[in-house]
Amino acid sequence: MKIAIIGGGIAGSSLYYMLKKRGHEVKVLDPRIRRIFPSLIHSMLLKGKDVYLAKKSLEFYREFNVATKEFPSVTIGRVDDSVVESWREVGVEVKEEYVPWLSAKGLVARGGDRLVYVKRLIDSVPVIRERASIAQRGNKVDVTINDKSLEAEVYVLATGPWNHLLFPVNTKSYYCWASLVLNENSLFDQTFVYDYEKGFYSRPFLGVGMRLSIVGDGKTVVASPGTKVKVNPLEVIDKAKERLGKLYHVYTSGEFCEGTPDMRPAYGRLLDNLYYIGGLNGYGAEVGPGVASLLVEMILEGKEDREYLLDRFNGIKDFDLGKEPHEL
Ligand SMILES: Cc1cc2nc3c(=O)[nH]c(=O)nc-3n(C[C@H](O)[C@H](O)[C@H](O)COP(=O)(O)OP(=O)(O)OC[C@H]3O[C@@H](n4cnc5c(N)ncnc54)[C@H](O)[C@@H]3O)c2cc1C
Incomplete structure (x- = not known):
């Protein structure tokens, strides 16, 4: 089957490999208008069935040799x-302990x-660096690039925060951000911290024991992708300081979800020839490939979850x- 994927982020890229593996002719279109961060958190410490989507995502990363680096976490x-119990079911070892360097x-x-x-x-995915346009004709869509029709039997809408601008889906785009901070303890660059009492997370920056980590609180500001959004990084840094002690702001960066x-x-x-994947909120690296595998089953076998x-x-x-999904 000829399949065209509109958007080559985590969702589109995972779909590309899964569909290619099943022998299909797959094209990915992406003008690369979104900044891509080098590494993101993959955690199985989620809630409900999302835990199993995260496990599926991890299996995908292993199968397709996407590098990962494991660290302990403290919740x-x-x-x-x-x-x-559901974390344990997917193989996570969990113990309740007093952690002296967090005094908690x-x-x-x-x-x-x-x-x-x-x-x-x-x-690693070959993309056609063009912006696709979509026009609905009855129960189908026509997809064009620079007014030229792109022929495929099936199209997949996978443009994340742009999805609702291309087709009327019931989602919103929002800005979310995180800050790089310098601290006094190299353990912060080797441990994840999910602090639901103070309301922040901290993740390793490079994971090599530097005194740098990235902190965020999953706050969202509804805004169209590409617009300028002003945020106050000190809000989350102040919350993190209550637990982590002295922290110095290095820089803050964000993107749209x-x-x-x-x-x-x-x-x-x-529509008859249009499928959708999205709503990956702030955890596309955690559940994105898992959702892509559900979509592959739908396109090829008609199954649905x-x-x-x-x-x-x-x-x-x-x-x-609402709050981003790491809020348990
Ligand atoms: C600051 C920040 C930190 C984050 N941290 C984490 C984390 O640690 N762990 C985690 O799991 N998630 C994290 N996320 C969330 C994660 O980045 C998203 O969930 C994920 O990027 C969504 O993937 P996607 O493929 O749906 O969309 P996107 O990654 O947004 O990709 C959509 C693609 O569509 C393309 N596109 C747009 N318009 C068109 C068009 N007309 N034609 C063709 N292509 C088009 C864009 O160029 C883009 O590449 C973070 C997000 C932010 C902003």
């Missing part, structure tokens, strides 16, 4: 026993958290974005 704050009791996890070098995945009414991912069939179908938002007129 501070109340977490339901059933959630911890937390859930210390091994095997659950890593950095995944997503830029390497995205850069696609949010859904329940802040969980979505996929589905929009109702929990993640986009049509669960039908009838919702407007919505406010």
Whole structure:
């Protein structure tokens, strides 16, 4: 089958490899208008079925040799026993311990958290560096590049925060950001911290024991991709300081994500020849390839997992974005 994927981020790139493996002729279009960060968090410390999507994503990274680097994590704050049990089911080792360098009791996890070098995945996919346009004709779409028709049997809309600008899907784009900080302890560059009491996360920067880490709080500001958004990084740094002690702001960087009414991912069939994958919110590296595998099953075998179908938002007129998914 001839398949054209519109958007070559984490979703589009994962789909490319999965569909190629099944013997299909796949093209990916992407004008590269989004900044790609070298590494992102991949964590299995999620809630509900997302844990299994994260496990599937990890299997994808292993199969397609996408580099990952594992680190221990400390989760501070109340977490339901059933959630911890689901982390254990996917092979994470979890112990409750007092962590002296954080002066806090937390859930210390091994095997659950890593950095995944997503830029390497995205850069390895051959893309046509063009912006696609979509026009609906009855129950189908025509896709064009520079007014020239792009022929395919199936199209996949995978443009993240641009999705709702190209087709009327019930999602919003938002800006989210994180800050690089210098601290006094090299352990911060070798440990993930999810602090639900103070309301921030900290992740290794390079993971080689420098005194640098990246902190964020998953806050969202609804905005169109590409617009200028002013944020105050000191809000999250002040929260992190309460736990981590002295921190010095180095720089803050952000990009746009696609949010859904329940802040969980979505996929589905929009028209006879158009499919959708998105709503990856702030955790596309964690669940993106897992959702891509659901979409492959839908396109090729007609299977569906109702929990993640986009049509669960039908009838919702407007919505406010909630907290990013790492909030347990
Ligand atoms: C600061 C920050 C930190 C983050 N940290 C993490 C993290 O640690 N872990 C994690 O899992 N997630 C993280 N995320 C979220 C993650 O980046 C997203 O979930 C993920 O990028 C979504 O992937 P996607 O493929 O759906 O969309 P995108 O990555 O946004 O890709 C969409 C692509 O579509 C292309 N496009 C746009 N318009 C067109 C068009 N007309 N035609 C063709 N192509 C088009 C764009 O160029 C872009 O490459 C973070 C996000 C931000 C902003």
